[in-house]
Amino acid sequence: MNEVKTGKIQQSLSGFYDVLVGDKLYRTRARGNFRKRDVKPLVGDLVEFSSNGEKDGYIRSILPRRNELVRPPIANTDQAIVVTSIVEPEFSDILLDKELVALEKEHISPLLFFSKLDLVAPETRAHFLTKINQYQTLIGYPVFLADADDVLAQLRARLTKKQTVVLGQTGAGKSTLLNQLEPDLRLATGEISQVLGRGKHTTRKVSLQKINHGLIADTPGFSSFDTLNISVKVLKNYFPEFVRVAPQCKYRECQHINEPQCAVKAGVKNGTILQSRYKNYVQEYQTLQQQKPVYRRKKGSQS
Ligand SMILES: Nc1nc2c(ncn2[C@@H]2O[C@H](COP(=O)(O)OP(=O)(O)OP(=O)(O)O)[C@@H](O)[C@H]2O)c(=O)[nH]1
Ligand SMILES: [Zn+2]
Numbered sequence: 001m002n003e004v005k006t007g008k009i010q011q012s013l014s015g016f017y018d019v020l021v022g023d024k025l026y027r028t029r030a031r032g033n034f035r036k037r038d039v040k041p042l043v044g045d046l047v048e049f050s051s052n053g054e055k056d057g058y059i060r061s062i063l064p065r066r067n068e069l070v071r072p073p074i075a076n077t078d079q080a081i082v083v084t085s086i087v088e089p090e091f092s093d094i095l096l097d098k099e100l101v102a103l104e105k106e107h108i109s110p111l112l113f114f115s116k117l118d119l120v121a122p123e124t125r126a127h128f129l130t131k132i133n134q135y136q137t138l139i140g141y142p143v144f145l146a147d148a149d150d151v152l153a154q155l156r157a158r159l160t161k162k163q164t165v166v167l168g169q170t171g172a173g174k175s176t177l178l179n180q181l182e183p184d185l186r187l188a189t190g191e192i193s194q195v196l197g198r199g200k201h202t203t204r205k206v207s208l209q210k211i212n213h214g215l216i217a218d219t220p221g222f223s224s225f226d227t228l229n230i231s232v233k234v235l236k237n238y239f240p241e242f243v244r245v246a247p248q249c250k251y252r253e254c255q256h257i258n259e260p261q262c263a264v265k266a267g268v269k270n271g272t273i274l275q276s277r278y279k280n281y282v283q284e285y286q287t288l289q290q291q292k293p294v295y296r297r298k299k300g301s302q303s
Contacts (some may be wrong), residue, residue: 011207115173115174170221
C-alpha cells in the first residue's frame with residue numbers, strides 16, 4: 001500500500017535522498033515531474049514522500065524552507081557553530097564577520113568556537129581573548145574557547161532539538177570539534193577522509209548526524225569566502241549591534257557611512273562597537289556598492 005510520510009533529508013547520494021522519519025531511514029528518489037520543476041531537494045529539507053516498501057519511496061513535495069544556505073547547501077538550519085582558529089590558519093576578523101552576515105541573513109544563530117588557543121604565547125592569547133570576548137559582550141554572540149573547562153558539555157547542551165551546522169575555514173578544527181562532541185562520529189569522518197584522501201574535503205558531501213537529540217552537519221571547509229549575495233542597503237541589518245543603536249541615528253535611513261550624528265559611528269568612538277566590525281562593514285558596503293550600483297529614480301522622471 002502506498003503511504004505518504006513526512007521526514008527530513010539526511011543526505012543525498014547520486015540521485016537518492018535518505019530521509020529520516022523518527023529513527024527510521026528511507027532511501028528515496030525525486031519523481032521525474034518533480035525534478036523538472038527546478039527545485040532541488042536539499043539536505044535538511046522536510047519532504048513528503050510516498051512509500052510502499054519498508055525502506056524506499058518517492059519524494060512528492062518539499063515543505064516550505066525556513067532558510068537555505070548555499071555553502072554548505074543545506075536547508076532549515078537553526079544554528080551554526082562557527083569554528084575559527086587563532087593560528088594555522090591565522091585569525092581573520094574579515095572572514096568571521098562575513099560568515100556572521102551570511103548567517104544573520106538566513107536567521108541562523110551563530111555560536112562562536114575558537115580553536116588553537118593553546119598554540120600561541122600567553123601574551124598573544126590574552127590579546128586575542130580581549131577581542132574574542134567582545135563578540136559576546138558587545139554583540140551578544142555566545143563565545144566558546146577550545147581550551148576552556150567544560151566547553152564540550154556547554155556546547156553539547158546547545159545541540160538538543162536543533163539542527164546545527166559546523167562552519168569554518170579549512171583546517172580550523174571542525175572535524176576535531178565534532179569528534180570531541182560525539183566520539184561515535186569518528187568512524188564516519190575517518191572513513192570519508194580515507195576514501196577521498198587528504199585535501200579533497202571540498203568534494204565531501206554534507207550529511208546530518210544525530211547528536212544529543214539533535215542533528216549536526218560537518219561541512220567542507222572553505223579557504224576564502226564568496227561574495228555576499230546581499231543588497232547594499234540592507235547590509236547594516238545583519239550587524240545586530242548596529243541594529244540596536246540605529247534608532248538613535250539622526251536619519252531614519254542612516255547607512256552609518258557618511259551621515260552626521262550617526263549612533264553607530266558614535267558607538268565605535270566610545271568603544272561600545274568593535275572598530276574592526278565597523279571597518280569590515282564599510283569595506284563590504286563599498287564592495288557591494290561597486291558590484292551592484294544603486295539606481296535611484298529621480299523624482300518626477302517617471303513617464
Ligand atoms: N593544537 C591544536 N590543534 C588543533 C585544534 N583544533 C584542531 N587542531 C588540529 O588542526 C588540524 C585541522 O583540524 P581539522 O579538525 O581536520 O580541521 P577542519 O576544520 O575539519 O578542516 P577541513 O575538514 O579541511 O575543513 C588537525 O591536525 C587538528 O588536530 C586545537 O584547538 N589545538
Ligand atoms: Zn547611523
